[in-house]
Amino acid sequence: MNVSIVGATGYGGMELIRFLNNHPQFKIKSLHTSSQFGRSLYEENAHLMHMKDTLEEIDPEAIAKKSDIVFLATPSGVSSQLISEFSDLDIKVIDLSGDLRLQTPGEYENWYKKPAAPQHIIEEAVYGLAEWNAEAIKKATIIANPGCYPTASLLGLAPLFTEGLAGADADVIIDAKSGVSGAGKSPSAVTHFSEMNENFKIYKVNQHQHIPEIEQQLGRWSSGLQPITFNTHLVPMTRGIMATMYIKVNRETSNVELKDLYETVYENHPFVRVQPLDRYPSTKQVYGSNFCDIGVDYDERTGKVTVVSVIDNLVKGAAGQAIQNANILMGLEETAGLWNSPLYP
Amino acid sequence: MNVSIVGATGYGGMELIRFLNNHPQFKIKSLHTSSQFGRSLYEENAHLMHMKDTLEEIDPEAIAKKSDIVFLATPSGVSSQLISEFSDLDIKVIDLSGDLRLQTPGEYENWYKKPAAPQHIIEEAVYGLAEWNAEAIKKATIIANPGCYPTASLLGLAPLFTEGLAGADADVIIDAKSGVSGAGKSPSAVTHFSEMNENFKIYKVNQHQHIPEIEQQLGRWSSGLQPITFNTHLVPMTRGIMATMYIKVNRETSNVELKDLYETVYENHPFVRVQPLDRYPSTKQVYGSNFCDIGVDYDERTGKVTVVSVIDNLVKGAAGQAIQNANILMGLEETAGLWNSPLYP
Amino acid sequence: MNVSIVGATGYGGMELIRFLNNHPQFKIKSLHTSSQFGRSLYEENAHLMHMKDTLEEIDPEAIAKKSDIVFLATPSGVSSQLISEFSDLDIKVIDLSGDLRLQTPGEYENWYKKPAAPQHIIEEAVYGLAEWNAEAIKKATIIANPGCYPTASLLGLAPLFTEGLAGADADVIIDAKSGVSGAGKSPSAVTHFSEMNENFKIYKVNQHQHIPEIEQQLGRWSSGLQPITFNTHLVPMTRGIMATMYIKVNRETSNVELKDLYETVYENHPFVRVQPLDRYPSTKQVYGSNFCDIGVDYDERTGKVTVVSVIDNLVKGAAGQAIQNANILMGLEETAGLWNSPLYP
Amino acid sequence: MNVSIVGATGYGGMELIRFLNNHPQFKIKSLHTSSQFGRSLYEENAHLMHMKDTLEEIDPEAIAKKSDIVFLATPSGVSSQLISEFSDLDIKVIDLSGDLRLQTPGEYENWYKKPAAPQHIIEEAVYGLAEWNAEAIKKATIIANPGCYPTASLLGLAPLFTEGLAGADADVIIDAKSGVSGAGKSPSAVTHFSEMNENFKIYKVNQHQHIPEIEQQLGRWSSGLQPITFNTHLVPMTRGIMATMYIKVNRETSNVELKDLYETVYENHPFVRVQPLDRYPSTKQVYGSNFCDIGVDYDERTGKVTVVSVIDNLVKGAAGQAIQNANILMGLEETAGLWNSPLYP
Structure with a gap:
């Protein structure tokens, strides 16, 4: 299965890369960013040299054609805009930001001080608290990945x-x-x-x-x-x-x-x-x-x-749980690609 | 006025030295330790080279003869023993450990799992929360310096x-x-x-x-x-x-x-x-x-x-408040020797 | 292929576990320690809960029976003793300590201030600088893994x-x-x-x-x-x-x-x-x-x-290079089990 | 004796404040900054609350009237401009930047990639390596404080x-x-x-x-x-x-x-x-x-x-040595205001 990452240059995006790199079923198909496309990811992120390459612009249609899942690892206020473009396409969306989590109208604006995503999309989004919401996650099209x-x-x-x-x-x-x-x-x-x-x-x-x-x-x-x-x-x-x-x-x-x-x-x-x-x-x-x-x-x-x-x-509080949700969504072992020992010491 | 420090090699003791070094009224007369006496303090504590020297053994009578105040910067369970030796001598005691703080009989044993100091000495000890107990501190002979x-x-x-x-x-x-x-x-x-x-x-x-x-x-x-x-x-x-x-x-x-x-x-x-x-x-x-x-x-x-x-x-939570108490006890400005800017950054 | 780790509770040993855990070809067969055998590894190492278990004593014959490779992740001065017991058995040894690296007689004693391993074993040991010594490593029985x-x-x-x-x-x-x-x-x-x-x-x-x-x-x-x-x-x-x-x-x-x-x-x-x-x-x-x-x-x-x-x-300077050497030794891809992204940030 | 600090809000400037605060002879007369004048220093620097107050603009004539020494704790490229304004006034200048240190014409531009201070002022500046240049420092009007x-x-x-x-x-x-x-x-x-x-x-x-x-x-x-x-x-x-x-x-x-x-x-x-x-x-x-x-x-x-x-x-490499130079310049004990124990631990 193919996946794409939007917001690949942030800490959340790069943590997705770290895990998906070694995932037995998911293959990173493309990396997207709003500002540095055309460049190599490792130019600004020396740790990824020899590992991952070109950054592309954010084109939802193109992404949906090549990937089964897109991870939105963008800051608050970005997913709420992008989500409309993805919601009509044939692709599962896992959003790591806070934009799709609050169901009550008005709550998002109150606490985030930004315009909310369309209410019907918010209502479609399933809260991805993996251990407690697996049944709904399995059937979801859009997953609001929980905050850290x-x-x-x-x-x-x-x-x-x-x-x-x-x-x-x-x-x-x-x-x-x-x-x-x-x-x-x-x-x-x-x-x-x-x-x-x-x-x-x-x-x-x-x-x-x-x-x-x-x-x-x-x-x-x-x-x-x-x-x-x-x-x-x-x-x-x-x-x-x-x-x-x-x-x-x-x-x-x-x-x-x-x-x-x-x-x-x-x-x-x-x-x-x-x-x-x-x-x-x-x-x-x-x-x-x-x-x-x-x-x-x-x-x-x-x-x-x-x-x-x-x-x-950055893991259970962001990228790791997002992949756990992707595993559940796709009917894989919940632990696929995530069963690594903590770094110690 | 002369002061002595018992337990000079611990973090609390050395913090006392740092401040008393520049105190306008108090002069460090002697440094005491239970184990390394005869040695130079700076041998194990390179930061004090050119500043402070010989460690002496703990002899309450000798200390009381040369100093007006003794600071006990010893671990819990030590002051409770030493205090009896000092309490009959003509010297003010400021104890930085937890040994003299709890007034209710039995409480110390319950929480510290060690034998308590004699109850009459505990009762004599004044709780040195400087901002709230100055009147009692002024008249104290023994001060139980508060915990951090x-x-x-x-x-x-x-x-x-x-x-x-x-x-x-x-x-x-x-x-x-x-x-x-x-x-x-x-x-x-x-x-x-x-x-x-x-x-x-x-x-x-x-x-x-x-x-x-x-x-x-x-x-x-x-x-x-x-x-x-x-x-x-x-x-x-x-x-x-x-x-x-x-x-x-x-x-x-x-x-x-x-x-x-x-x-x-x-x-x-x-x-x-x-x-x-x-x-x-x-x-x-x-x-x-x-x-x-x-x-x-x-x-x-x-x-x-x-x-x-x-x-x-180590300062307001230990050595600094102890000196603040000593200042109050001796009728000095509360801030004497303590009015330094925080280290930044 | 099966591997065993001697010295599993040290930082080097646990780093071996972290990587071998996800290795496509090697399976950790047993973990050994000189002092805590019979206990669960995670009792003192909470990060390994749900992952690895019982510690066993160091029995070279038993180890050689169940494993193809043994990693010695023990401090200097231990491998030099253990190595004789392993050298007659049918098992490859990768030693992470400094005990088998110095070929010139006397050098080890000079610099490590300890008795050296038997000289004939030292001479048999191949220096495991993976990028520069692969041909010899492929044929080795004992590998002296380089220092960090x-x-x-x-x-x-x-x-x-x-x-x-x-x-x-x-x-x-x-x-x-x-x-x-x-x-x-x-x-x-x-x-x-x-x-x-x-x-x-x-x-x-x-x-x-x-x-x-x-x-x-x-x-x-x-x-x-x-x-x-x-x-x-x-x-x-x-x-x-x-x-x-x-x-x-x-x-x-x-x-x-x-x-x-x-x-x-x-x-x-x-x-x-x-x-x-x-x-x-x-x-x-x-x-x-x-x-x-x-x-x-x-x-x-x-x-x-x-x-x-x-x-x-702990990786290229110890456990990682040891596994890289094991890969070379066993004819695997050099990167097997090691191709992970650095942790960032 | 009165001193003023230009560039009071930087790390060097605030370290000058920390020491001068407790100096037996120098009194901080005024604090200057290029951007935040009129405000309290502690607004952005909470650690100085209850200690130091108003920031003033940089007016060399006014500064020279009230102070004997001015410390320039400004970034490279600022002193080279300010120095001309101070050099005709009756005030000693101690410059903590690199602007006045390099005597050979052209060297500053080569290495700092900025225009140099007037050459006659550079030549007037004495290199303030306190332990090795005390005789010249005593007679200096402008001191180029050494780099860290x-x-x-x-x-x-x-x-x-x-x-x-x-x-x-x-x-x-x-x-x-x-x-x-x-x-x-x-x-x-x-x-x-x-x-x-x-x-x-x-x-x-x-x-x-x-x-x-x-x-x-x-x-x-x-x-x-x-x-x-x-x-x-x-x-x-x-x-x-x-x-x-x-x-x-x-x-x-x-x-x-x-x-x-x-x-x-x-x-x-x-x-x-x-x-x-x-x-x-x-x-x-x-x-x-x-x-x-x-x-x-x-x-x-x-x-x-x-x-x-x-x-x-920040001390011997900047503010401390600057005050040491000021002490030498003014005929004080070299250690005045500087003889404090290192912070430990």
Whole structure:
């Protein structure tokens, strides 16, 4: 099967290349960019020398003719424009941006401060939280690949809500931390090495655009959900997200019960690794891989559960989950091309 | 005035040396260590060459004869032994460890898993949270210098509790992050460079020994306080702590009101810098300095206040606050020897 | 074909696992360690959960029965003992340590300060510099996998010596820099995060044990070679080696001529990527991959050539080249299981 | 005495503020910038809140009226313009840029690719290598503060040349490494965190503009000096320079002789710390301080001396040495305001 990548020169696009390069079934047919077409990808990206070549312009019809799937690895505000051109063609679209995720009219404009994609296309888009939405993904034409923070958060919270331990009044607090690659490839004062190195920053306090995405999915599991608290920080490292989450549960529980519950829920999901009792994951243990590692603790003093969930923001939080969705969509093994060991150390 | 340092070779001890070196009133009279006495400090600590010299053994009587103040920069479990020897001598003691902070009998053993110091000495010790306890500090003989996390947390929480915006049911959640120097100077698997670099870790989940210290002080401001939630993480950087805190407040408020409140409370406290509206501190802006920078946000969606508080764990979280306490104790300007610009970038 | 790994818990061993996991022809049959057998590998190495399991003790006969190749990823001084036990068995051995590399009797003891392996076994060992010794490697029974620094240095220097631009009086100076993973997995004061972070260190000044290894191979290309100057530094990063090298050449040359020469020499060697004119490699562009990227400059002012060569110390400098050698040995495509994109960013 | 800073918002300017803040004799009278005047310095530089305030425009006459010394902490190409305006006024000028360092007409244009300052002003400027040019500095009106790399290199090389161990044919090779703050405050692709983190880069291969500055000063010590080889690298850290240098010496020597020679030469220079036998400096041991630490090794195998010299690029390599020069100029203790312990860890 052939695939094309639009936005090949960004961090998400190049991470798609890294994995698709070694995929047993998918073949990268073409790489597309809005600005540098005609050039070799490796000119500006020395790491890809001897591996991948020419960049082409974005021509949806031409892409649809040669590929079965197109990955849109473009910034917010671009897919919402491109999607109309692709939606009439015979090609599956997997969109890595936030443009097609929010179903409620008006929400996208509120949080992203940009015009939304056509509402009928948004409604057609299936939310690609792979472990929880596989049935819909199999039948999708357009997949809205989840955001990096929502992926880590939702995979960590899901068992509490779906198994009835937490409900509308869970008073969810998500304190999330990310490596700097999440901020993309464009230089800025915040991501200038001398400013970000030896620094730990909070940003978009109580205003991150991933809040409605998380609430939307939690709301599907728990009607009447109260607003959540969600904050994000930058860690002086390139890759990795940790979401530390605090949830009020309905009743007393124990670490053993919690671990069993999580293990049962994720039994057939090889990318989610529930940690052994009294172990909590670090971001490095998923570096460069599609794993989401989760640890859970019930604090008897407060009656709250602490959930710690880690992913690589560029893999399970972007390119990896996108390929996982492509695998599901095409009826392949979910792990095809993605079953690599994390980079260590 | 003369001062001596016990535990001069640890990170806390050497940070005391860095500041006391340039203090206008205090003169370092002697440096003490349990293991390397007779040697030059700079043999193992090349950065101090041309600056400080011989290490001496720990002889309380000799120390009390030559110095007015002794700083105990020793690990937990050492001060609790040494303190008895110093308590009968004519010398002020400032203890940087956790050994003299917890007033309730049994609490220390519960959380530190070690035998406590004699209870009458603990009761004599004054909690050295400089901005909030100056009157008692002035009259103290023994000062229990606060922990790094409690300093960042309590300075950030205090105005809400002392000014009545938050109470017993505030449901305080503190998600704290620290640079690796907080783990001290002894090599270990966790702090091995190749393991900790490009990594973000959570540790002591819901079990950190600073929990009772924070609750004890909050309880002085708000009787009947419910247990707090407190977690700690390691950031791949050397210095800096951020506490991100979530508090349920009694009534609606606004960012303008909060900023005014914090500014008023800390008006005469030059080391606490309330950030301008819509600004939140990063750890680097206090690097190497005694500042505690605080930003506040009221989230209308949830009715919670987010407080972001940053310090340098080795300065305001240890050596700097210890010197600030020594200044107060000796009737000097609070800022004497401490009014330096943070290292930037 | 089946392979076994001795020393599976070290950084080299786990890097072998990472690649062999996805190798099309080799199957990891067993993992061995001297101390933790019977346990699961992932207990201490959380990143391998769901991937690899039980550790076994080191039993050469049992290993030879089930595997075609054994990789010895053990520290210096271990292979020299183990090798005798393996050398009589029907199994190919690829040794990643320095124990079998130095052919001249006495050299190993001089530089490693340990007893050498039996001289007849050393003489049987083939030096596994894959791009330059493939014919001998194909026929080898025991392969001495090159050191990390020698690999970067020799691949960068080779064309100058083999093509006659440099000779015995080239006055070679190699100033090498390495990420900290080269120091292995054992915690120490030097590799303690708070000491190594924001630090750049030189070590083993003019005394590194890789000096004779580099001279031995250069001497094969240029008889009568003068002693080289070689120094090594630690960079505050986990992976990557850069060798910056200064060579007096026999005659005037130009950057165009040099680039052509290098491209010709490495034409059929896909892992060596000669950089375009006026481009010089950074370590990150080979991160996690088996590439060696090389840039060259002729300085008209001094008549010297500067060669810049980068590798990932754990891949091309250890596990990757070992697998490349195994591929050659077994008659496979040299790139089998190794043709992955570097991790970026 | 009053001082003013032009270019107060750059890294060099803010480092001047950090030290001058606590200087016993100098008082910062005014801060100047070309673009943000009227604003508070701390608006963009949160670390200076409660410390320094208003930025003013650059008015040389007004500056000369209120200050005894002006520090020009502006980028290359700015001082060359400003200097004419200051040179007729009654004020001492210390220029931190490279604009006034190269005495030979044409050299500046060759290497900096910009128009030079008026030649008569360049000739008036005294090269401020504090340990070696104090007599001229005392009488100077304009001081050209040395570059960061030249400072580390020249302090390390000086004793060999001034004491006759090395001469014109010393074949000097300087392999230099710097923290990223040397690249200044403007964001760029090279200094983008995700690109520079976990990376080690070489730049300006054989073309760095500090080459003629080093050669000019070496030439004063050794006539007929052959061109030197000089290369520079970026280390993924914020501060610190190491110059690793290789020099052919005239005769056999020993580490003991070398150490004695260096200690004698630098006996009365407290900021230069010759390391004990067999010790070599790391950049971190001078972090944030004005020290230059030097280690030396004679390699009997090659007959070359290796000199390792480290500084903090922003202190001894810029602001610190500028203040040291101001101290000398004004007849103060050389160490006034600069005698602080390096930040550790």
